[in-house]
Amino acid sequence: MNTGKQLLDIDELWCIKEDRFSGETTKHYEGLFTQGNGYMHVRGSFEEGLEGAAQDEEYLRMPANVTLEKPRHPESKWGTFIPGVVGKHPLLKEEIINLPYFLSMNLVIAGEKLDMKLSNVKEYRRWLDLRNGCLYRTFIWETKAGLSLRLTYMRFISMSHEHLCLQQLGIEALSGQGVVDIACGIDAGVRTNGYNHFREVLTAEPETGCISAETLTDGGDRILMLSSVKASQNILWSRQQKDQNVFFWGSKLLKAGDCLEVQKAVSVVTGRDNEAGELLERGLKYLRAFGAEGREKLYENHAKVWTEKWKYSDIKITGDFEAQLALRTSIYHLIRSNCENDPRVAICAKGYAGEAYFGRYFWDTEINMLPFFIHSNPKAARNLIMFRYNTLEGARKNAGAYGYQGARYAWESSVSGEEQCPCWQYADHEIHITADIVYALCHYVNGTGDLEFIWNHGIDIMVETARYWVERVDINKNGYYELLGVMGPDEYLPMTRNNAFTNRMVKFSLDKTVEYLEAVRKQDANKYRDIEKRLALTPEDMARFKDVGEKLKIPFDANTLIIPQSDDFQDYADLDFDTIWKDRTRPFGHFISQERNYRSKALKQADVLQLIMLYPGDFTREQLSASYDYYEPITTHDSSLSASVYGITAAWLGRLEEAGKFLKKVMETDMSIEKKGAAEGIHIANCGGLWQMIVYGFAGLKSAMWCSEIRLEPHLPEKWEKLEFTLAWHGKWYKAAITQEKYEIFEMQDQLEA
Amino acid sequence: MNTGKQLLDIDELWCIKEDRFSGETTKHYEGLFTQGNGYMHVRGSFEEGLEGAAQDEEYLRMPANVTLEKPRHPESKWGTFIPGVVGKHPLLKEEIINLPYFLSMNLVIAGEKLDMKLSNVKEYRRWLDLRNGCLYRTFIWETKAGLSLRLTYMRFISMSHEHLCLQQLGIEALSGQGVVDIACGIDAGVRTNGYNHFREVLTAEPETGCISAETLTDGGDRILMLSSVKASQNILWSRQQKDQNVFFWGSKLLKAGDCLEVQKAVSVVTGRDNEAGELLERGLKYLRAFGAEGREKLYENHAKVWTEKWKYSDIKITGDFEAQLALRTSIYHLIRSNCENDPRVAICAKGYAGEAYFGRYFWDTEINMLPFFIHSNPKAARNLIMFRYNTLEGARKNAGAYGYQGARYAWESSVSGEEQCPCWQYADHEIHITADIVYALCHYVNGTGDLEFIWNHGIDIMVETARYWVERVDINKNGYYELLGVMGPDEYLPMTRNNAFTNRMVKFSLDKTVEYLEAVRKQDANKYRDIEKRLALTPEDMARFKDVGEKLKIPFDANTLIIPQSDDFQDYADLDFDTIWKDRTRPFGHFISQERNYRSKALKQADVLQLIMLYPGDFTREQLSASYDYYEPITTHDSSLSASVYGITAAWLGRLEEAGKFLKKVMETDMSIEKKGAAEGIHIANCGGLWQMIVYGFAGLKSAMWCSEIRLEPHLPEKWEKLEFTLAWHGKWYKAAITQEKYEIFEMQDQLEA
Structure with a gap:
């Protein structure tokens, strides 16, 4: 044979x-x-x-x-x-x-x-x-x-x-x-x-x-x-x-x-x-x-x-057999589940490896998986954003169903883009997905330099979602816009006021929309007129996007040491975790009723830390450190989107022992035989999270979102001898090699696929 | 024939x-x-x-x-x-x-x-x-x-x-x-x-x-x-x-x-x-x-x-044919749907006249219907409370399912007392029902003088629900107990903080439990020992009931002119009702998404006004008047439990035109052919509400809850010539006759049924 x-x-x-x-x-x-x-x-x-x-x-x-x-x-x-x-x-x-x-x-x-x-x-x-x-x-x-x-x-x-x-x-x-x-x-x-x-x-x-x-x-x-x-x-x-x-x-x-x-x-x-x-x-x-x-x-x-x-x-880790195999397993599943030639679909939450989550598309695609594709297969990254462009009509229907103009992406998207989540607390209130998509498309453009994508497709998503946001906000007594009734990334608090992550994302989304529109108006009047016509864009639209973007309440500033998860976060009850969480090998959610959970300070997953990770330039090291120390003990990591974020920020803080603990948790998510984690499918967002832990966390790559040059700030785990990976960056291929002592980045001769 | x-x-x-x-x-x-x-x-x-x-x-x-x-x-x-x-x-x-x-x-x-x-x-x-x-x-x-x-x-x-x-x-x-x-x-x-x-x-x-x-x-x-x-x-x-x-x-x-x-x-x-x-x-x-x-x-x-x-x-209204017929229709359905000889069941929300609400028992029984029975058929009133006593085991199971001690009554009760509400926002968060039952049993006892009922049955409900409450509260930084994640009577705000109605009800429930237990301990040591034994009551229980009752946060005091519906009520968004509610003959809820509704100041029904109605002695006329003026314009009355409360309080304020408007609304609920209100069954709570509007509102009867003597303070609608009704009161029958000029109360010779 x-x-x-x-x-x-x-x-x-x-x-x-x-x-x-x-x-x-x-x-x-x-x-x-x-x-x-x-x-x-x-x-x-x-x-x-x-x-x-x-x-x-x-x-x-x-x-x-x-x-x-x-x-x-x-x-x-x-x-x-x-x-x-x-x-x-x-x-x-x-x-x-x-x-x-x-x-x-x-x-x-x-x-x-x-x-x-x-x-x-x-x-x-x-x-x-x-x-x-x-x-x-x-x-x-x-x-x-x-x-x-x-x-x-x-x-x-x-x-x-x-x-x-x-x-x-x-x-x-x-x-x-x-x-x-x-x-x-x-x-x-x-x-x-x-x-x-x-x-x-x-x-x-x-x-x-x-x-x-x-x-x-x-x-x-x-x-x-x-x-x-x-x-x-x-x-x-x-x-x-x-x-x-x-x-x-x-x-x-x-x-x-x-x-x-x-x-x-x-x-x-x-x-x-x-x-x-x-x-x-x-x-x-x-x-x-x-x-x-x-x-x-x-x-x-x-x-x-x-x-x-x-x-x-591939990413090669010398000196850590377990991490090496887990990482390759994650990359394998990311490659396999990517529908490279079909922008009518994206990557579903279980990576097409089980019936759980019903084959639907969540924010995971944009926030957890996209970075891997931006840097290993930019065409696939573009396809993932194109899926959102192709489902814009569904997002318009979602907005209409709630009585809003514009487009509102589904918390759980089907192939049509229409909302499929059968539980209202998520479908109605976990609204950040709509802004996450704009963040992701900007990330793709910043990582690849594919500005044309904005003018031909991205701007449609931006303008239509901006139209939704300016209707979704409420104005408060002080003249600030607010986002009320919001579930942030942390799904254990379903209806909060001015969730920092969500408000920051929405502000980004509105600001970027205005910024791109103003840029094209200055640079290319014809192109601007095309966009105006295609999207029936009016000066009132622009004024409103600008106004809401400027006056949207951001519940923190440079003086806030611990970033509040939401305006009302301190009004929730404190919990005695040790009394309630009798077996930490099982999810916290098994030990508490949803009713009690929903009124308590117990996070399902990273929320403020996710915010800091995506907007590192907004925060000082002291803010990161204080927020990490405050939120980590009250975060249950019941969601598989959590550990990698804490792991990355721990690495940034040079807390390698903590980072190692989270690395283990991330690796175990699908690999552990005891936990049988892959039974219902692959936690494909966690696969993307593992890639991010290695590249953003331990290698310390500055996100292409905020940095036009490749910059590393490595914090390798002690036993790792060497870390090597390739990076697509603005249309070229690079190789990075990092040891405990030094790191090198060099350009490869390979051509990127068109 | x-x-x-x-x-x-x-x-x-x-x-x-x-x-x-x-x-x-x-x-x-x-x-x-x-x-x-x-x-x-x-x-x-x-x-x-x-x-x-x-x-x-x-x-x-x-x-x-x-x-x-x-x-x-x-x-x-x-x-x-x-x-x-x-x-x-x-x-x-x-x-x-x-x-x-x-x-x-x-x-x-x-x-x-x-x-x-x-x-x-x-x-x-x-x-x-x-x-x-x-x-x-x-x-x-x-x-x-x-x-x-x-x-x-x-x-x-x-x-x-x-x-x-x-x-x-x-x-x-x-x-x-x-x-x-x-x-x-x-x-x-x-x-x-x-x-x-x-x-x-x-x-x-x-x-x-x-x-x-x-x-x-x-x-x-x-x-x-x-x-x-x-x-x-x-x-x-x-x-x-x-x-x-x-x-x-x-x-x-x-x-x-x-x-x-x-x-x-x-x-x-x-x-x-x-x-x-x-x-x-x-x-x-x-x-x-x-x-x-x-x-x-x-x-x-x-x-x-x-x-x-x-x-x-019967209640006889001379001078208002429509009110007369509507009232008799309501009384007819209350009499009919009362299962007089069977304390294993109560009166379901549609009065056994339709499939809607699935034949389940809500707080309506205690708060809306019970007063009619206390004063027209005390034996039936007792049976209604006995239903709650008989379903105490189900209430214990409910508490256990949430991880609490004691008993937690179901928002939608079946014959076993177990929770049947399939929508978590009500089942989990509309917790006032458990205290409403204690209020109702005290109301029954105060209206009839049937103190034995407390010692044989009522105290079991009180102690077991008190055990639930002391676990359901959270303690805040100032040492006060709070009730977080609460839906009050107003079902358009699902998760609020310290709902005034709920907290007041719970305080009443705890205080009364302590009061009755201390009274019996003083008066009859044997009986107290029996109760202690039957309920495994400990001094720690008593201390805890007392502590929580004393320190439960009541979000208003004598200086609060407009009673806040909850601690966070002002954080919700204001709505432009005229823009949204295009056809006021249809429920407001048809014109707004649940998502938006849940973050806005639009009440489904009386909440603060319901509180004032049930605890009139807690509030001054100025507080009532200011609260009425504030909440009425933002109350949609989408619930049939609302109009009668506003009608009663309007009558108390001598605002007879407003009271008349609400009377019409209450009457139309089931009687209007245009609205086809009875299609899915009788709004039996509204029937009780109509009775209360006449007796508590226009006749101005002081609730037997707070008043041991029969006292009237009539405000008859202008065209009413005479209002006559009978009243059971502390074991005797009375007749009241009210005209625009005067009123008379006289005792009847009839014996009350045993």
Whole structure:
């Protein structure tokens, strides 16, 4: 079998491993081992499923606090996601649909079905190679009938042919003999959060040697999956169907010493692909590549793309094996979940690696993930902002639904941009997302120099959201504008007054809008007239943006040592954390009622510290230090967006022990087997947070938002010998190398992709 | 036919009438004409149903703001409710179940089904006689086949035999001839808020001349309905079944001049009745009363009970026909919906006259309805408080669910006392209900002198809720206790700080608990020891109750002219009501998003004014007047609990024009045909509010809470010549008679019921 080389080459710095099977951690590994290529994503489930883990259970899932909810399916949940393929859930609003499971491969010997829980399995090992995105599994199965087999699985979702997935199974008979029944197919017995989004599933054999399952979703999408199968020895495959599963069935007599290799290819096409042609025609074309080019060639092309990706994305940490692997895992998932060629979608909160958060887009994209893309793949960064431009119409509808002019981005965005969050406290009050997007687009422009993006797209977002803000503010007795009824980043205080983070973001957004408009008016009267016309911009608009931007209340100034999270923050109750939080390995939210939480000074996540991190120039070191010391003890870090912010600011303060503690927390979020953190999907914002901890925190890179030159102020953890990474910066590539003693930045000769 | 006399006697001061049929207002009259006897209640729907108004539609009703929601079933919704018969709705939690419709009577002539919308109907008239709770309908039906009939319906739910309902139909052939098919039965094709709570419905003919439908609900209750039918002429009745409807079917040839009278009786028994014996045995026993005593005797017994009720409840207003009728309608519904003999239930928010508010119990019972019962039926008042005593265990569970000791009453209580409100902002934050109950029980005791009630039951409520309060408070920097995260009576501000109403109520509750406990300790050491033992009361409890009661922050004092609704009230935004509220005939809430509403100074209902009304001795006339002038313009009165409070305080201030305006608003709530206010049920709290407007407002009765003697301070509306009412007061009956010039109070010789 061709994977022999890779099998020997489990590089500890590049491979995440599972050394033994346990039902307890299967779901965690399903999330952690998710494979994908931007276009499609599949969780790392076993090819044969798992005993007792039904995938088509229907139940009524209620809107709830996802962070604290106990999810169903404790042991295993398949996940097959195509960004943009969504449907309406009666209670949860629009959600990404968990599509038919196309990895299905089942083995039966003398009536005994292979199952990791039930079968007698030895020498089990599974690993994901981050270099090439291939998932491997090998073990010995001792069947009851006496036949003993070594099975070796390998699969990848092609990075070079985005509609293709290839699977391979090597079977080596070690002792005994018997007939192996093999079934390879597509299983539509899948429900999303307990709901059936499939209006119909049509199965067929469109041509000899090819089976198909065509799904019509309740969102109106058609998904065609085609599959073919090859074996190294002659097997007569017949198409069969059982319940919602269509598959090729074949059998082979094996005796000790026999080897058999089975290869399966799947092509997936949808009606929303940006391609001409009938579904079947396109699907067959991609599938035939498997027949024509062969698996080896396809693998080579695939691996080449991954190598290229890593060239510009990898960060090398010498002296810290754990941090190295965790960081590469994060970067792997960021690369995988980025839909590079499709600005109609962005990166959802679970990185298309689970049903949690319903495949929706949050502020995480802009604040947590975007910096990685600005500096490793500027085109992808641009696409992420373009998603917001493409959903401006949805944002306009959101504003209208609340009775406002302009555009208001959704707290939980669907592909249309319309609000999908079913819990009003977030949807109604967590309004900073709308300003975060303007911050992010300015960050992109400042990091890349792509000013044209402002004039052609960005300014539309800026003007339309400014129109919303000038209506969303209230004026107070002193003539200042206020933002009342606001949930800041800290989601444990749902309705506060003048949240410092939010007000500062909104002020930035309004000021930048005025600044860009005034600049273009001076520099290019024609262009300004175009913008005026396109956006029906009036002098009154401008005057109002300026007025509100100038007079929006900022609840701190140079004399405020501890920045107040909001005007009313001191009115909330103090808590005795030690009494309440009995087990700090579990979220604080599990130990307190929402009612009490909502009236107490217990932060879910960084809020003021997030503000300082994004606007470092606004604050002195003393303000940072005092705010850190005040807020850290009352921050629960129940949100995965928190630890990295504290870690970065701790590094800035030179508090390396604290920074190390937060680094550990960030790494554990998805990597810890004990916490099973990846069970419901990847905390993809935390992946971006880990990148930021390394680059902004330990390397001390000054944000491109505020600094036109590359500037570092490193604070490496003690045991780190060297830190090396690449940076895209204003259209050029740079390499940085940092040791405890010194650092170097040099320009690379590589050209940036257009 | 025997109803001839009543037909002529439509007393305008006692009968609410519908003079023409309209699909637009049918649902309103269904609510307004609801009949009941405490044990069971049926909306005033047509016996034959209504074309196009399916009653068994299933749909997913979501938790929402009931006040502002657009309900389904615009034209007609049956409603058959037995207090206490509840089931679990998957989204709305526990709700009262709309049971099979037992009034069903259908007529068909030559294939033409009688239907108010489709049939050719003349001289239509329908009215509810409040004196005896009988509902009448008469009209001429000109059938397509040429037969013309005068039909006269009459029905009542017996006040003397609580399990019995009697119906009567008189048919007089005016011209033509033809065969009339008559079907009388029980229709189980009923869903509650779109949900099927019936696990099974078994129909049978348990003995000759009797049909039955036995329903097993998802709440585990068995409801047996039995029905028999009699005719004045010989008709051969056969039992038939169609879909979920079981009925007697018979037919008769009629020609001009013929008369036919059909009588139908239904008995209803359930497994939760406080009676021994098998369901069938009991049901048949009650049904046989119809055969044995005959309709006339049953009617007489029934009417006698109503006469007795009115003797102690009626209020006579001379000089204002509209107020007279509206007030009697309110009193009628209060009497009807009171489950006099069953302290396991109370009076639900829609008075068992509709599906809205799900048959749940709110603070309305204690604050809006209780005064009527204290002064017209003290035994019923005691029962209402006993309901809270009986649900103390549920209240303990509620407290526990939030992590508190003691008892916390539900914002929306089920029969178990457990919280059923599916919207967290009310359930979590509208906490005053727990103190309102203590206020109400003290009000009952002060109005009746029933001090024993405190020692045997009330003190349990007081101590257990006090234990909750001392945990619910937070201590502030100044050493004062605060109540944070509170929704006061005004439901348009969900999370405020130290709501004046709530804090005052809680202080009252704690102070009274300490006061009663100290009193009994001094007076009766044995009794005190009993209480100590029963409630595991410790000196620490007492000290803590006292401390929190003393130091609970009351956000006003004698120098506060305008009482602040809460500590943070001035931090909310001012609104330009004229711009937003484009049509003042519709609720303000329809014109503003919840998001904006929640951050603005727009009150849903009286809050500070409710406080002043309940604690008049705490405030000067100047404080009342200034607070009234400040809050009235920013109060939307979107809640039906609001207008009566403003009306009462306006009367106290001698502002009779304003009081008159609010009186009109209160009367219109259920009576206005244009507003169709009763469509979803009776606003039973508003009924109590109307009684309070007359007695507390215009008659100026000083609340028995604060005054041991009867004292009046009348402010009669100008056109009122005389106001007369009875009052139960400390175990005796009094009569008050008020004219513009003077008033008299004299004791009656009647004995109060034990």
